[in-house]
Amino acid sequence: MRTEVTSRVSRRSGVLEFAVLGLLREAPMHGYELRKRLNTSLGVFRAFSYGSLYPCLKALVQQGWLAEESGRAPDDPRATSLTNRRAKIVYRLTAEGKERFEELLAQTGPDAWEDEHFGVRFAFFGQTSRDVRMRVLEGRRSRLEERLAKMRASMARTREKLDAYTLELQRHGMESVEREVRWLNELIESEREGQDQREQRGPGSARERARPDDPSDDRTI
Amino acid sequence: MRTEVTSRVSRRSGVLEFAVLGLLREAPMHGYELRKRLNTSLGVFRAFSYGSLYPCLKALVQQGWLAEESGRAPDDPRATSLTNRRAKIVYRLTAEGKERFEELLAQTGPDAWEDEHFGVRFAFFGQTSRDVRMRVLEGRRSRLEERLAKMRASMARTREKLDAYTLELQRHGMESVEREVRWLNELIESEREGQDQREQRGPGSARERARPDDPSDDRTI
DNA sequence: TGGCGATGTATCGAGCTGATACATCGGTTC
DNA sequence: GAACCGATGTATCAGCTCGATACATCGCCA
Numbered sequence: 001m002r003t004e005v006t007s008r009v010s011r012r013s014g015v016l017e018f019a020v021l022g023l024l025r026e027a028p029m030h031g032y033e034l035r036k037r038l039n040t041s042l043g044v045f046r047a048f049s050y051g052s053l054y055p056c057l058k059a060l061v062q063q064g065w066l067a068e069e070s071g072r073a074p075d076d077p078r079a080t081s082l083t084n085r086r087a088k089i090v091y092r093l094t095a096e097g098k099e100r101f102e103e104l105l106a107q108t109g110p111d112a113w114e115d116e117h118f119g120v121r122f123a124f125f126g127q128t129s130r131d132v133r134m135r136v137l138e139g140r141r142s143r144l145e146e147r148l149a150k151m152r153a154s155m156a157r158t159r160e161k162l163d164a165y166t167l168e169l170q171r172h173g174m175e176s177v178e179r180e181v182r183w184l185n186e187l188i189e190s191e192r193e194g195q196d197q198r199e200q201r202g203p204g205s206a207r208e209r210a211r212p213d214d215p216s217d218d219r220t221i
Numbered sequence: 222m223r224t225e226v227t228s229r230v231s232r233r234s235g236v237l238e239f240a241v242l243g244l245l246r247e248a249p250m251h252g253y254e255l256r257k258r259l260n261t262s263l264g265v266f267r268a269f270s271y272g273s274l275y276p277c278l279k280a281l282v283q284q285g286w287l288a289e290e291s292g293r294a295p296d297d298p299r300a301t302s303l304t305n306r307r308a309k310i311v312y313r314l315t316a317e318g319k320e321r322f323e324e325l326l327a328q329t330g331p332d333a334w335e336d337e338h339f340g341v342r343f344a345f346f347g348q349t350s351r352d353v354r355m356r357v358l359e360g361r362r363s364r365l366e367e368r369l370a371k372m373r374a375s376m377a378r379t380r381e382k383l384d385a386y387t388l389e390l391q392r393h394g395m396e397s398v399e400r401e402v403r404w405l406n407e408l409i410e411s412e413r414e415g416q417d418q419r420e421q422r423g424p425g426s427a428r429e430r431a432r433p434d435d436p437s438d439d440r441t442i
Numbered sequence: 443t444g445g446c447g448a449t450g451t452a453t454c455g456a457g458c459t460g461a462t463a464c465a466t467c468g469g470t471t472c
Numbered sequence: 473g474a475a476c477c478g479a480t481g482t483a484t485c486a487g488c489t490c491g492a493t494a495c496a497t498c499g500c501c502a
Contacts, residue, residue, distance in 0.1 A: 030449095030450075030451090031450075031451065031452090032448095032449060032450045032451075033449090033450095040375050040379070041379065041383065041387060042387070042390075047490090048489090048490095049489070049490050049491070049492095050451080050452070050453090050490095050491095051452090051453075051454085051488095051489065051490060051491080051492095052488080052489055052490075054451070054452060054453085055488095088449095088450065088451085089450090089451075119390065122386060122390050123386060123387045123390050124386075125386040126384040126385065126386050126387075154261050158261070158262065162262065163347040164347065165343060165344060165345075165346040165347050166262060166263070166344050166347075168408075169263075169340065169343050169344055172404055176397070176400075179397075179400070183393055187389075251481075251482090252481075252482065252483095253479095253480060253481050253482080254480090254481095268459090269458090269459095270458070270459050270460070271459095271482080271483070271484090272457095272458065272459060272460080272461095272483090272484075272485080273457080273458055273459080275482070275483060275484085276457095309480095309481065309482085310481090310482075
């Protein structure tokens, strides 16, 4: 299988590439801001370091998917001052880059739903067709169910031999996975419902919207 | 701060070192089996590769914490046969190694409850005093609460600007953390209860033991 | 004026992973 | 019985990633 392998910038993972292209699709940015976005908007799950980001940006430029621009407008008088304005490199998505991102967005194989990729893929679901969304969600679900099966088998095999804490750890791990499966079920259900009568409601409609009764939802610290 | 830094085998993380010492405390083993244990008993969360394990074992031997032994008993006639029996290296914990592990077990600082370490630390809770367990559990809990605060603040700041899927992703991420906090609360409560009348019940007593009504608990696949 | 934290680009050592190589063992299949 | 194959077992490597750090400027407040 594995029909959708094309050359990648960083061969392994390629998740950074995807995220960068996706973020730049919305607006040009420089490295520092990209990293901030990466670690907040998408982040929580993954954190990327400069040591990964800058080389990645370079590679993407070389591929022709990004273009560099000076941060200062050319008519800015300060641009030629004695201090030799620090270069603030703004990256912009090229037409080829947009195409590339589109191509990556359309992928629905393991590269879309394995652990390292799924979170970022999900964050860009808004730019995908429901068809692709469904395939990715279902792919991930079956992946997790497979994992659950392995965990259950392993636990049944070793239950007696393990100490109470190890067992508790495994139980908790399994419940985490089970919880994600439930989440996926809700999302899939929600996608199915929204078949025709969607009014930009997004994926949250199947849930009762967290804590509708708690006024201090945000800003609690 | 950081008073408990001592020299480590692999400086970064050191989690492999800890796990290896802990597993070998129970019984001598060779690399292959160690790795299997690492990725099942403790695993699920973390997975270690040979590329990490073998160098680590070497370093631990050099430190004098492990001793190598030939897998074949010296009186095994096959040991000198023409095929030159493949070396099956069994590792055994030395007295110094046992001491070292004890030392690591007693640590209750960030190195015990940060993401990379906590899982493995927890798996060896059975060999620790309740005092240490409490400190580690509470340390982790406060770490997670700190993270929650950051996430909430970040969400409050960016709520309007984010697309529905990104928002849903963040919501789910936050609930995951909240869930782990609840788990920690149960564990801490359970440790407190067991103050005197513990009868080897382990940490699960605060929970109702998963699915007492489901006979197909294991072996469902 | 001077300090300081946020912004900004960039690199490096060290560590880790996935892939792979190599070899033996035990069991099944034709 | 021989050919095969998956599990056992040790070991290495290229490539990728991270945390730390260096360096410099900006905006702001005292």
